[in-house]
Amino acid sequence: xxxxxxxxxxxxxxxxxRTQDENIQYLAKRLSxxxxxxxxxxxxxxxxxxxxxxxxxxxxxxxxxxxxGGLGFTHDDRTAVSLAHAFGTRVQEHPExxxxxxxxxxxxxxxxxxxxxxxxxxxxxxDNPVSKAPAFQIQNVFAxxxxxxxxxxxxxxxxxxxxxxxxxxxxxxxxxLPEGIIADSLAKxxxxxxxxxxxxxxxxxxxxxxxxxxxxxTDKNLIQKAMVxxxxxxxxxxxxxxxxxxx
Amino acid sequence: xxxxxxxxxxxxxxxxxRTQDENIQYLAKRLSxxxxxxxxxxxxxxxxxxxxxxxxxxxxxxxxxxxxGGLGFTHDDRTAVSLAHAFGTRVQEHPExxxxxxxxxxxxxxxxxxxxxxxxxxxxxxDNPVSKAPAFQIQNVFAxxxxxxxxxxxxxxxxxxxxxxxxxxxxxxxxxLPEGIIADSLAKxxxxxxxxxxxxxxxxxxxxxxxxxxxxxTDKNLIQKAMVxxxxxxxxxxxxxxxxxxx
Numbered sequence: 211x212x213x214x215x216x217x218x219x220x221x222x223x224x225x226x227x228r229t230q231d232e233n234i235q236y237l238a239k240r241l242s243x244x245x246x247x248x249x250x251x252x253x254x255x256x257x258x259x260x261x262x263x264x265x266x267x268x269x270x271x272x273x274x275x276x277x278x279g280g281l282g283f284t285h286d287d288r289t290a291v292s293l294a295h296a297f298g299t300r301v302q303e304h305p306e307x308x309x310x311x312x313x314x315x316x317x318x319x320x321x322x323x324x325x326x327x328x329x330x331x332x333x334x335x336x337d338n339p340v341s342k343a344p345a346f347q348i349q350n351v352f353a354x355x356x357x358x359x360x361x362x363x364x365x366x367x368x369x370x371x372x373x374x375x376x377x378x379x380x381x382x383x384x385x386x387l388p389e390g391i392i393a394d395s396l397a398k399x400x401x402x403x404x405x406x407x408x409x410x411x412x413x414x415x416x417x418x419x420x421x422x423x424x425x426x427x428t429d430k431n432l433i434q435k436a437m438v439x440x441x442x443x444x445x446x447x448x449x450x451x452x453x454x455x456x457x
Numbered sequence: 458x459x460x461x462x463x464x465x466x467x468x469x470x471x472x473x474x475r476t477q478d479e480n481i482q483y484l485a486k487r488l489s490x491x492x493x494x495x496x497x498x499x500x501x502x503x504x505x506x507x508x509x510x511x512x513x514x515x516x517x518x519x520x521x522x523x524x525x526g527g528l529g530f531t532h533d534d535r536t537a538v539s540l541a542h543a544f545g546t547r548v549q550e551h552p553e554x555x556x557x558x559x560x561x562x563x564x565x566x567x568x569x570x571x572x573x574x575x576x577x578x579x580x581x582x583x584d585n586p587v588s589k590a591p592a593f594q595i596q597n598v599f600a601x602x603x604x605x606x607x608x609x610x611x612x613x614x615x616x617x618x619x620x621x622x623x624x625x626x627x628x629x630x631x632x633x634l635p636e637g638i639i640a641d642s643l644a645k646x647x648x649x650x651x652x653x654x655x656x657x658x659x660x661x662x663x664x665x666x667x668x669x670x671x672x673x674x675t676d677k678n679l680i681q682k683a684m685v686x687x688x689x690x691x692x693x694x695x696x697x698x699x700x701x702x703x704x
Contacts, residue, residue: 222673223656223658223671224485224498225485225496225497225498226495226625226627226673227482227483227484227488227495228486228627231481234478234500235477238472238473238474239475240474241474248473249472249501249507250472250501250507251471251498251499251500252498252499253481253497253498253499254496254497255496260496282640282657282659283636283640284636284639284640284657285643285644285655285657286655287657315637320637320638321641322636322638322641323637323640340661357661359661360661380475389529389530389569390530390565390569391567391569393529393530393531393570394568394569396532400532400533407469408532408533409469410531410533411476412604413604414587414606414607424475426473
């Protein structure tokens with residue numbers, strides 16, 4: 211079985227509609243490439259009770275949890291304290307985190323910035339090559355920065371610590387048949403290829419109605435076999451299948 | 458107290474990283490304009506147990522729940538059946554939904570398409586001016602289409618049914634001071650303006666480090682007062698405040 215994961219986006223600014231999240235898709239794509247199955251994403255506000263309950267629930271349910279946001283040192287950054295409380299501990303100044311901040315800020319290391327060295331007890335640091343203040347891992351929860359470019363380098367730096375599965379492979383068959391025509395034949399194909407997950411995603415684009423039939427699985431050969439059937443189905447129903455294979 | 462809401466995005470294609478969700482931001486923004494406080498978003502797969510537990514948990518916790526996706530009639534569309542089960546009922550053919558489909562499809566109304574008339578018992582229809590197949594409301598859960606343009610017209614059509622609050626107003630003060638300089642003064646301003654929520658959102662953009670200080674609340678006068686203090690703080694710390702007021 212492939213390892214499972216969840217993401218918690220900690221950000222009132224996303225909930226208010228002011229900011230479009232950019233971290234979900236990056237993490238979703240990378241986890242898929244690493245063979246880790248993303249089962250759930252939650253977006254919550256910067257509030258301690260919400261962070262605690264999401265962290266406790268998801269860390270018990272899945273192999274890995276990744277959080278983004280709330281790691282700074284302004285009054286609305288609550289992630290470190292909340293995750294510490296979620297796991298029955300508290301934050302304390304981490305000597306190595308403090309050393310990194312001293313090295314980076316020198317004399318500009320004021321009280322506020324020094325708060326970035328407050329890490330839950332027992333947590334392991336996650337490297338931050340961009341702005342030095344480290345993120346951290348507590349149990350199976352990885353608390354990452356919210357700024358996309360910082361989050362991404364943190365994630366790539368911790369990838370070595372986690373157990374991977376077989377990369378998830380995709381193939382897409384696009385056609386301009388309406389879903390109503392293909393639904394029943396497609397269900398039969400799904401039933402005869404249980405190791406491949408077949409999704410049907412209709413769209414309207416520039417006045418054209420079409421559907422992407424996406425085949426997903428960890429075995430390329432089985433995907434190929436299911437794809438042959440899907441392509442044949444589209445032809446039999448009078449459509450023109452356009453095949454796109456992705457990794 | 459303003460009404461609260463949660464969103465459930467039902468879509469394995471978003472979890473796989475293949476598709477960027479476009480519905481969260483639209484709904485988040487509209488809810489904010491309508492004075493409804495979005496407290497949580499969950500993205501889950503097209504799987505009955507996940508849909509049932511998210512729907513039960515969130516419909517009990519918040520005034521309104523909006524789901525998107527999984528309303529079609531292919532094998533991977535599970536929303537109607539799952540929501541029926543979440544509320545202890547089952548789907549049945551809804552006469553008015555069937556009439557709409559008959560009118561739209563005429564002789565092309567096959568068995569698959571007719572499944573779009575299967576609606577949870579006791580649910581109220583939601584109008585679909587684009588492709589006719591109606592969505593539905595069961596208790597405080599509004600199940601909307603996943604295709605953004607269809608979801609949007611459905612949402613605008615149901616807005617009359619829900620209780621609104623005072624619209625949430627925003628003001629943003631941008632400056633290029635590092636967060637480390639402003640954190641403590643900002644926390645003091647937050648403490649003296651408890652009815653205004655102040656968020657601090659740092660960014661790196663084209664090599665420039667800056668921060669957006671976002672003031673959020675339902676009372677424009679109180680936002681203005683807090684803004685005066687924030688602007689003064691930025692000036693006192695040697696920065697150049699750039700003010701942007703939004704509704």
